[in-house]
Amino acid sequence: MRTSADGIAMLHHVEQLRLKAYPDPATGGAPWTIGYGHTGPEVYPGLVWTPEQAEAAFERRLREEFEPAVMRALTVETAQCEFDAMVCWAYNVGVGNMKSSTLMRLHNAGRRDEAAEQFRVWKRAGGKDCTIRSNNCYGIIRRREMERARYLGVTGAEAIAIYEATK
Known part of the structure:
Protein backbone atom coordinates (compact mmCIF):
# COMPACT_ATOMS: atom_id res chain seq x y z
CA MET A 1 0.00 0.00 0.00
CA ARG A 2 1.22 3.48 -0.82
CA THR A 3 0.21 6.89 0.46
CA SER A 4 -2.43 8.38 -1.82
CA ALA A 5 -2.41 11.84 -3.36
CA ASP A 6 -4.73 12.86 -0.50
CA GLY A 7 -2.22 11.69 2.10
CA ILE A 8 0.66 13.41 0.34
CA ALA A 9 -1.34 16.64 0.11
CA MET A 10 -1.97 16.47 3.86
CA LEU A 11 1.71 15.90 4.63
CA HIS A 12 2.81 18.70 2.34
CA HIS A 13 0.26 21.01 3.94
CA VAL A 14 1.28 20.41 7.55
CA GLU A 15 5.01 19.94 7.01
CA GLN A 16 5.25 23.09 4.87
CA LEU A 17 8.18 23.29 2.49
CA ARG A 18 11.10 25.09 4.09
CA LEU A 19 14.28 25.32 2.04
CA LYS A 20 16.56 26.60 4.81
CA ALA A 21 17.28 24.43 7.86
CA TYR A 22 15.46 25.53 11.01
CA PRO A 23 15.40 24.37 14.64
CA ASP A 24 12.57 22.17 15.86
CA PRO A 25 9.69 24.53 16.72
CA ALA A 26 8.78 22.59 19.87
CA THR A 27 12.29 22.56 21.35
CA GLY A 28 13.87 25.59 19.71
CA GLY A 29 16.86 23.40 18.86
CA ALA A 30 17.54 19.83 17.81
CA PRO A 31 16.56 18.20 15.66
CA TRP A 32 17.27 20.61 12.86
CA THR A 33 14.72 20.29 10.08
CA ILE A 34 14.53 21.13 6.36
CA GLY A 35 12.30 20.44 3.38
CA TYR A 36 9.05 18.75 4.32
CA GLY A 37 9.94 18.01 7.93
CA HIS A 38 13.15 16.15 7.08
CA THR A 39 15.50 15.56 10.00
CA GLY A 40 18.74 13.65 10.29
CA PRO A 41 22.46 14.02 10.89
CA GLU A 42 22.88 15.64 7.46
CA VAL A 43 20.67 18.58 8.49
CA TYR A 44 22.56 21.44 10.16
CA PRO A 45 22.16 25.19 10.71
CA GLY A 46 22.65 27.12 7.48
CA LEU A 47 21.84 24.19 5.17
CA VAL A 48 19.85 25.23 2.09
CA TRP A 49 18.04 22.88 -0.33
CA THR A 50 16.36 23.29 -3.67
CA PRO A 51 12.67 22.36 -3.99
CA GLU A 52 13.78 19.27 -5.92
CA GLN A 53 16.06 18.14 -3.08
CA ALA A 54 13.25 18.62 -0.59
CA GLU A 55 10.77 16.61 -2.66
CA ALA A 56 13.28 13.82 -3.27
CA ALA A 57 14.05 13.53 0.46
CA PHE A 58 10.33 13.55 1.28
CA GLU A 59 9.57 10.82 -1.25
CA ARG A 60 12.54 8.71 -0.13
CA ARG A 61 11.60 8.81 3.57
CA LEU A 62 7.95 8.21 2.79
CA ARG A 63 8.66 5.17 0.55
CA GLU A 64 11.60 3.72 2.47
CA GLU A 65 10.76 4.52 6.08
CA PHE A 66 7.18 5.44 6.90
CA GLU A 67 5.06 3.44 4.48
CA PRO A 68 6.94 0.17 5.10
CA ALA A 69 6.85 0.72 8.88
CA VAL A 70 3.09 1.27 8.88
CA MET A 71 2.61 -1.76 6.61
CA ARG A 72 4.69 -3.95 8.96
CA ALA A 73 2.64 -2.79 11.96
CA LEU A 74 -0.70 -3.58 10.32
CA THR A 75 -2.25 -7.00 10.87
CA VAL A 76 -5.69 -6.31 9.39
CA GLU A 77 -7.04 -5.07 6.09
CA THR A 78 -6.81 -1.30 6.10
CA ALA A 79 -8.64 1.28 4.02
CA GLN A 80 -6.66 3.84 2.04
CA CYS A 81 -7.96 6.68 4.21
CA GLU A 82 -6.81 4.88 7.37
CA PHE A 83 -3.39 4.17 5.89
CA ASP A 84 -2.94 7.80 4.80
CA ALA A 85 -3.81 9.03 8.28
CA MET A 86 -1.45 6.59 9.98
CA VAL A 87 1.45 7.46 7.65
CA CYS A 88 0.90 11.19 8.27
CA TRP A 89 0.77 10.56 12.03
CA ALA A 90 3.85 8.28 12.01
CA TYR A 91 5.74 10.92 10.00
CA ASN A 92 5.23 13.23 12.98
CA VAL A 93 5.45 10.94 16.03
CA GLY A 94 8.04 8.50 14.70
CA VAL A 95 8.00 4.84 13.76
CA GLY A 96 8.76 3.54 17.26
CA ASN A 97 5.89 5.43 18.83
CA MET A 98 3.55 4.35 16.05
CA LYS A 99 4.40 0.65 16.41
CA SER A 100 3.88 0.53 20.18
CA SER A 101 0.80 2.76 20.25
CA THR A 102 -2.66 2.04 21.54
CA LEU A 103 -3.92 3.55 18.29
CA MET A 104 -2.27 0.78 16.25
CA ARG A 105 -3.34 -1.90 18.72
CA LEU A 106 -6.98 -0.79 18.55
CA HIS A 107 -6.88 -0.51 14.75
CA ASN A 108 -5.50 -4.04 14.45
CA ALA A 109 -8.20 -5.28 16.86
CA GLY A 110 -10.84 -3.87 14.51
CA ARG A 111 -11.88 -1.20 17.00
CA VAL A 121 -4.20 11.46 22.71
CA TRP A 122 -1.03 12.46 20.83
CA LYS A 123 -1.09 16.10 21.94
CA ARG A 124 2.45 16.75 23.14
CA ALA A 125 5.52 18.14 21.37
CA GLY A 126 8.91 18.68 22.93
CA GLY A 127 7.42 17.72 26.31
CA LYS A 128 4.79 20.46 26.05
CA ASP A 129 1.02 20.03 26.21
CA CYS A 130 -0.13 21.43 22.87
CA THR A 131 -3.68 22.03 24.04
CA ILE A 132 -2.27 25.04 25.89
CA ARG A 133 -2.01 27.68 23.18
CA SER A 134 0.77 29.58 24.94
CA ASN A 135 3.06 26.56 24.41
CA ASN A 136 3.26 27.50 20.69
CA CYS A 137 2.53 23.98 19.46
CA TYR A 138 -1.23 24.13 18.86
CA GLY A 139 -0.58 23.02 15.28
CA ILE A 140 -0.22 19.49 16.68
CA ILE A 141 -3.84 19.56 17.88
CA ARG A 142 -4.96 20.78 14.47
CA ARG A 143 -2.87 18.09 12.78
CA ARG A 144 -4.42 15.35 14.91
CA GLU A 145 -7.92 16.51 14.01
CA MET A 146 -6.93 16.40 10.33
CA GLU A 147 -5.43 12.90 10.67
CA ARG A 148 -8.44 11.66 12.61
CA ALA A 149 -10.82 13.00 9.97
CA ARG A 150 -8.89 11.31 7.15
CA TYR A 151 -8.81 8.06 9.15
CA LEU A 152 -12.59 8.26 9.41
CA GLY A 153 -12.92 8.63 5.64
CA VAL A 154 -12.97 12.26 4.56
CA THR A 155 -10.95 13.32 1.53
CA GLY A 156 -7.56 14.94 1.86
CA ALA A 157 -9.03 18.31 0.89
CA GLU A 158 -11.73 17.96 3.54
CA ALA A 159 -9.14 16.93 6.14
CA ILE A 160 -6.99 19.96 5.28
CA ALA A 161 -10.08 22.18 5.61
CA ILE A 162 -10.61 20.73 9.10
CA TYR A 163 -6.98 21.54 9.93
CA GLU A 164 -7.48 25.11 8.78
CA ALA A 165 -10.83 25.50 10.58
CA THR A 166 -9.38 24.28 13.90
CA LYS A 167 -7.40 27.52 14.38
Whole structure:
Protein backbone atom coordinates (compact mmCIF):
# COMPACT_ATOMS: atom_id res chain seq x y z
CA MET A 1 0.00 0.00 0.00
CA ARG A 2 1.22 3.48 -0.82
CA THR A 3 0.21 6.89 0.46
CA SER A 4 -2.43 8.38 -1.82
CA ALA A 5 -2.41 11.84 -3.36
CA ASP A 6 -4.73 12.86 -0.50
CA GLY A 7 -2.22 11.69 2.10
CA ILE A 8 0.66 13.41 0.34
CA ALA A 9 -1.34 16.64 0.11
CA MET A 10 -1.97 16.47 3.86
CA LEU A 11 1.71 15.90 4.63
CA HIS A 12 2.81 18.70 2.34
CA HIS A 13 0.26 21.01 3.94
CA VAL A 14 1.28 20.41 7.55
CA GLU A 15 5.01 19.94 7.01
CA GLN A 16 5.25 23.09 4.87
CA LEU A 17 8.18 23.29 2.49
CA ARG A 18 11.10 25.09 4.09
CA LEU A 19 14.28 25.32 2.04
CA LYS A 20 16.56 26.60 4.81
CA ALA A 21 17.28 24.43 7.86
CA TYR A 22 15.46 25.53 11.01
CA PRO A 23 15.40 24.37 14.64
CA ASP A 24 12.57 22.17 15.86
CA PRO A 25 9.69 24.53 16.72
CA ALA A 26 8.78 22.59 19.87
CA THR A 27 12.29 22.56 21.35
CA GLY A 28 13.87 25.59 19.71
CA GLY A 29 16.86 23.40 18.86
CA ALA A 30 17.54 19.83 17.81
CA PRO A 31 16.56 18.20 15.66
CA TRP A 32 17.27 20.61 12.86
CA THR A 33 14.72 20.29 10.08
CA ILE A 34 14.53 21.13 6.36
CA GLY A 35 12.30 20.44 3.38
CA TYR A 36 9.05 18.75 4.32
CA GLY A 37 9.94 18.01 7.93
CA HIS A 38 13.15 16.15 7.08
CA THR A 39 15.50 15.56 10.00
CA GLY A 40 18.74 13.65 10.29
CA PRO A 41 22.46 14.02 10.89
CA GLU A 42 22.88 15.64 7.46
CA VAL A 43 20.67 18.58 8.49
CA TYR A 44 22.56 21.44 10.16
CA PRO A 45 22.16 25.19 10.71
CA GLY A 46 22.65 27.12 7.48
CA LEU A 47 21.84 24.19 5.17
CA VAL A 48 19.85 25.23 2.09
CA TRP A 49 18.04 22.88 -0.33
CA THR A 50 16.36 23.29 -3.67
CA PRO A 51 12.67 22.36 -3.99
CA GLU A 52 13.78 19.27 -5.92
CA GLN A 53 16.06 18.14 -3.08
CA ALA A 54 13.25 18.62 -0.59
CA GLU A 55 10.77 16.61 -2.66
CA ALA A 56 13.28 13.82 -3.27
CA ALA A 57 14.05 13.53 0.46
CA PHE A 58 10.33 13.55 1.28
CA GLU A 59 9.57 10.82 -1.25
CA ARG A 60 12.54 8.71 -0.13
CA ARG A 61 11.60 8.81 3.57
CA LEU A 62 7.95 8.21 2.79
CA ARG A 63 8.66 5.17 0.55
CA GLU A 64 11.60 3.72 2.47
CA GLU A 65 10.76 4.52 6.08
CA PHE A 66 7.18 5.44 6.90
CA GLU A 67 5.06 3.44 4.48
CA PRO A 68 6.94 0.17 5.10
CA ALA A 69 6.85 0.72 8.88
CA VAL A 70 3.09 1.27 8.88
CA MET A 71 2.61 -1.76 6.61
CA ARG A 72 4.69 -3.95 8.96
CA ALA A 73 2.64 -2.79 11.96
CA LEU A 74 -0.70 -3.58 10.32
CA THR A 75 -2.25 -7.00 10.87
CA VAL A 76 -5.69 -6.31 9.39
CA GLU A 77 -7.04 -5.07 6.09
CA THR A 78 -6.81 -1.30 6.10
CA ALA A 79 -8.64 1.28 4.02
CA GLN A 80 -6.66 3.84 2.04
CA CYS A 81 -7.96 6.68 4.21
CA GLU A 82 -6.81 4.88 7.37
CA PHE A 83 -3.39 4.17 5.89
CA ASP A 84 -2.94 7.80 4.80
CA ALA A 85 -3.81 9.03 8.28
CA MET A 86 -1.45 6.59 9.98
CA VAL A 87 1.45 7.46 7.65
CA CYS A 88 0.90 11.19 8.27
CA TRP A 89 0.77 10.56 12.03
CA ALA A 90 3.85 8.28 12.01
CA TYR A 91 5.74 10.92 10.00
CA ASN A 92 5.23 13.23 12.98
CA VAL A 93 5.45 10.94 16.03
CA GLY A 94 8.04 8.50 14.70
CA VAL A 95 8.00 4.84 13.76
CA GLY A 96 8.76 3.54 17.26
CA ASN A 97 5.89 5.43 18.83
CA MET A 98 3.55 4.35 16.05
CA LYS A 99 4.40 0.65 16.41
CA SER A 100 3.88 0.53 20.18
CA SER A 101 0.80 2.76 20.25
CA THR A 102 -2.66 2.04 21.54
CA LEU A 103 -3.92 3.55 18.29
CA MET A 104 -2.27 0.78 16.25
CA ARG A 105 -3.34 -1.90 18.72
CA LEU A 106 -6.98 -0.79 18.55
CA HIS A 107 -6.88 -0.51 14.75
CA ASN A 108 -5.50 -4.04 14.45
CA ALA A 109 -8.20 -5.28 16.86
CA GLY A 110 -10.84 -3.87 14.51
CA ARG A 111 -11.88 -1.20 17.00
CA ARG A 112 -11.78 1.63 14.46
CA ASP A 113 -13.87 4.19 16.34
CA GLU A 114 -11.67 3.84 19.43
CA ALA A 115 -8.54 3.96 17.26
CA ALA A 116 -9.77 7.20 15.68
CA GLU A 117 -10.10 8.78 19.13
CA GLN A 118 -6.48 7.86 19.89
CA PHE A 119 -5.23 10.49 17.43
CA ARG A 120 -6.37 13.05 19.99
CA VAL A 121 -4.20 11.46 22.71
CA TRP A 122 -1.03 12.46 20.83
CA LYS A 123 -1.09 16.10 21.94
CA ARG A 124 2.45 16.75 23.14
CA ALA A 125 5.52 18.14 21.37
CA GLY A 126 8.91 18.68 22.93
CA GLY A 127 7.42 17.72 26.31
CA LYS A 128 4.79 20.46 26.05
CA ASP A 129 1.02 20.03 26.21
CA CYS A 130 -0.13 21.43 22.87
CA THR A 131 -3.68 22.03 24.04
CA ILE A 132 -2.27 25.04 25.89
CA ARG A 133 -2.01 27.68 23.18
CA SER A 134 0.77 29.58 24.94
CA ASN A 135 3.06 26.56 24.41
CA ASN A 136 3.26 27.50 20.69
CA CYS A 137 2.53 23.98 19.46
CA TYR A 138 -1.23 24.13 18.86
CA GLY A 139 -0.58 23.02 15.28
CA ILE A 140 -0.22 19.49 16.68
CA ILE A 141 -3.84 19.56 17.88
CA ARG A 142 -4.96 20.78 14.47
CA ARG A 143 -2.87 18.09 12.78
CA ARG A 144 -4.42 15.35 14.91
CA GLU A 145 -7.92 16.51 14.01
CA MET A 146 -6.93 16.40 10.33
CA GLU A 147 -5.43 12.90 10.67
CA ARG A 148 -8.44 11.66 12.61
CA ALA A 149 -10.82 13.00 9.97
CA ARG A 150 -8.89 11.31 7.15
CA TYR A 151 -8.81 8.06 9.15
CA LEU A 152 -12.59 8.26 9.41
CA GLY A 153 -12.92 8.63 5.64
CA VAL A 154 -12.97 12.26 4.56
CA THR A 155 -10.95 13.32 1.53
CA GLY A 156 -7.56 14.94 1.86
CA ALA A 157 -9.03 18.31 0.89
CA GLU A 158 -11.73 17.96 3.54
CA ALA A 159 -9.14 16.93 6.14
CA ILE A 160 -6.99 19.96 5.28
CA ALA A 161 -10.08 22.18 5.61
CA ILE A 162 -10.61 20.73 9.10
CA TYR A 163 -6.98 21.54 9.93
CA GLU A 164 -7.48 25.11 8.78
CA ALA A 165 -10.83 25.50 10.58
CA THR A 166 -9.38 24.28 13.90
CA LYS A 167 -7.40 27.52 14.38
